[in-house]
Amino acid sequence: MHPEQVLDYLLSQDQKQIQQLIKQAGQVRDAQRGRQVYLRGLIEISNQCSYNCLYCGIRRKRHNLIRYRLDRDTIIKLALFTWQQGYHSICLQSGQIDDPAWLSEIIEIVHQIKTQTRQLDPNGQGLGITLSLGELSPAQYQAFFDAGAHRYLLRIESSNPDLFASIHPPGQSYDQRINCLSQLKSIGYQVGTGIMIGLPGQKAHHLLQDLEFFKNLDVDMLGMGPYIPHPDAPLYRSRKPTHLSPYLSTLKMLALCRITMPDINMVASTALQSIHPQGLQMGLDAGANVVMPVLTPDEVREQYSLYAGKKNRSGQELLSAIRACGYEPGLYTWGDAPHYHKRLQHR
Numbered sequence: 001m002h003p004e005q006v007l008d009y010l011l012s013q014d015q016k017q018i019q020q021l022i023k024q025a026g027q028v029r030d031a032q033r034g035r036q037v038y039l040r041g042l043i044e045i046s047n048q049c050s051y052n053c054l055y056c057g058i059r060r061k062r063h064n065l066i067r068y069r070l071d072r073d074t075i076i077k078l079a080l081f082t083w084q085q086g087y088h089s090i091c092l093q094s095g096q097i098d099d100p101a102w103l104s105e106i107i108e109i110v111h112q113i114k115t116q117t118r119q120l121d122p123n124g125q126g127l128g129i130t131l132s133l134g135e136l137s138p139a140q141y142q143a144f145f146d147a148g149a150h151r152y153l154l155r156i157e158s159s160n161p162d163l164f165a166s167i168h169p170p171g172q173s174y175d176q177r178i179n180c181l182s183q184l185k186s187i188g189y190q191v192g193t194g195i196m197i198g199l200p201g202q203k204a205h206h207l208l209q210d211l212e213f214f215k216n217l218d219v220d221m222l223g224m225g226p227y228i229p230h231p232d233a234p235l236y237r238s239r240k241p242t243h244l245s246p247y248l249s250t251l252k253m254l255a256l257c258r259i260t261m262p263d264i265n266m267v268a269s270t271a272l273q274s275i276h277p278q279g280l281q282m283g284l285d286a287g288a289n290v291v292m293p294v295l296t297p298d299e300v301r302e303q304y305s306l307y308a309g310k311k312n313r314s315g316q317e318l319l320s321a322i323r324a325c326g327y328e329p330g331l332y333t334w335g336d337a338p339h340y341h342k343r344l345q346h347r
């Protein structure tokens with residue numbers, strides 16, 4: 001699609017035109033990927049974070065939040081439970097980690113999960129393990145890869161350096177984020193990135209730039225969701241205007257990305273499901289093909305409060321919801337993006 005046409009859609013207020021875009025994206029997804037929706041059991045292993053992202057509810061300087069860490073047994077039990085449920089992929093997520101001992105512990109946990117679930121799998125693959133643990137060193141990324149993780153999610157949040165700088169404190173650098181993404185790729189991970197949509201000061205041309213960024217990075221996976229202000233995070237009090245509708249613009253971006261990158265995986269994010277009752281249905285209709293049921297234990301779920309009103313949907317509820325939306329849960333499979341395998345062939 002021509003950049004001007006993308007921009008035209010991003011600026012459009014015309015319901016008919018937007019519906020037509022979503023319909024086209026759905027057709028591309030059906031033709032290229034079918035109607036399977038893959039599941040990633042999300043385990044939010046800790047809400048400790050050494051970063052201070054201005055939008056985030058688990059930022060270090062938020063002092064009115066009880067911090068937790070799940071222990072090894074709990075994480076491994078949850079992973080085995082995920083396997084038994086037939087979701088053959090998990091995602092371990094946490095805030096930015098600055099404790100080397102805890103990091104080594106997680107590497108060991110990944111290794112254990114991989115070893116134990118391989119023994120349960122007639123094909124010997126075991127659980128697919130995705131990580132979303134922030135910015136680490138190349139050696140640390142490599143250690144996780146060697147321990148058995150094969151996908152990594154690291155959102156750029158906005159690919160525009162100025163917009164990025166306006167939502168992060170000075171110490172957190174755009175270039176560092178880009179370095180991490182390229183290191184992950186060269187190690188051999190399936191790499192996912194993504195953005196928040198509807199940020200203060202963000203305009204349609206930023207989203208066009210994001211789409212170009214995803215294409216140039218040659219991503220395998222995308223996670224895009226609406227920005228949802230958190231009252232305990234500084235960006236809540238931003239005086240910059242919101243130009244984009246977080247919900248509608250997220251749907252448009254999903255559709256545009258599906259049409260321009262048919263063979264990647266895209267999540268119907270929890271944030272999208274949280275801001276609108278039709279979020280799951282519309283996200284899937286606009287081309288998303290992944291959902292992440294939350295497996296984090298009830299006792300700590302509320303503490304992983306990235307934004308206000310986070311809707312933590314668990315497995316069974318999501319399975320029924322996927323079916324009710326007219327899609328089929330992709331069970332007993334990793335559900336990799338074909339893009340990754342094509343990318344490797346051309347290396």
Ligand code: 5AD
Binds near residue numbers: 055196230306307308
């Ligand atoms: N609104 C929406 N998404 C948020 N995230 C963090 N804070 C918010 C918020 N206020 C997202 C970021 C991060 C992911 C784990 O959660 O994009 O990468």
